[in-house]
Amino acid sequence: MELHAEFTSEPFRGEGPPPEHAVLACEAAERAGLRTDFGPLGTAADGEHDAVLDALPSIVRAALDGGATQVTLRLNTGDAPRPASTGDPNVLGGFIRAVEAELGARLGDLDRPGKQRAVRLLEERGAFQLRKSVATVAEALGVTRFTVYNYLHRDES
Numbered sequence: 689m690e691l692h693a694e695f696t697s698e699p700f701r702g703e704g705p706p707p708e709h710a711v712l713a714c715e716a717a718e719r720a721g722l723r724t725d726f727g728p729l730g731t732a733a734d735g736e737h738d739a740v741l742d743a744l745p746s747i748v749r750a751a752l753d754g755g756a757t758q759v760t761l762r763l764n765t766g767d768a769p770r771p772a773s774t775g776d777p778n779v780l781g782g783f784i785r786a787v788e789a790e791l792g793a794r795l796g797d798l799d800r801p802g803k804q805r806a807v808r809l810l811e812e813r814g815a816f817q818l819r820k821s822v823a824t825v826a827e828a829l830g831v832t833r834f835t836v837y838n839y840l841h842r843d844e845s
Contacts, residue, residue: 689736689737689765690734690735690736690737690765691734691735691736691737691740691741691763691764691765692732692733692734692740692763692764692765693717693722693732693733693734693740693744693747693761693762693763694730694731694732694733694761694762695713695730695731695733695747695748695751695759695760695761695762696730696731696759696760697709697710697713697751697754697756697758697759697760698756698757698758698759699755699756699757699758706726706834707754707755707756708754708755709750709751709752709753709754709755709756710726710731710751710754710756711726711754712750712751712753712754713731713747713748713750713751713754713756713759714726714731715750716743716746716747716749716750716751717731717733717743717747719746720735720739720742720743720746720747721735721739721743722734722735722739722740722743723735725819725820732819733747737765740763744761748761779818780815780818780821780824780825783810783813783814783815784810784815784824784825784828786813787806787809787810787813788806790809791805791806791809794828795825795828795829795830796828796829796830798829803829803831803839804839804842806829807825807829807836807839807840808839810825811840816840822836822837
């Protein structure tokens with residue numbers, strides 16, 4: 689049976705390179721032979737049930753040794769529903785077009801406060817529940833993924 693793990697580590701430092709604790713956690717998952725999808729605040733790892741469970745202690749230890757003050761983990765069996773994939777551009781594209789219409793401009797043409805508002809609106813509508821949506825939104829905004837995560841994290845503060 690397959691398991692899907694998503695883990696996040698904090699603190700998040702905003703723009704720039706991803707935090708060391710996030711990189712080290714992802715590297716630990718890869719060393720364990722898991723398939724990974726890296727993000728600066730969260731990493732997904734997939735593999736056989738036992739491989740994922742056996743890798744979790746080394747993933748958490750790597751994050752903590754790298755300076756994480758908090759690690760959050762979510763596990764799903766291969767049978768559990770997962771967030772939709774952005775492989776269907778109509779779903780995320782629809783969210784983006786709706787926000788552009790509401791704000792009266794393409795996301796990339798907005799000033800910084802406008803881009804922050806766009807990210808808030810997309811978050812409220814569930815756009816970031818879609819896998820790999822941050823990269824697509826970052827491209828539409830003309831910013832880095834880390835900037836999008838910064839905007840999302842800023843709203844939590």
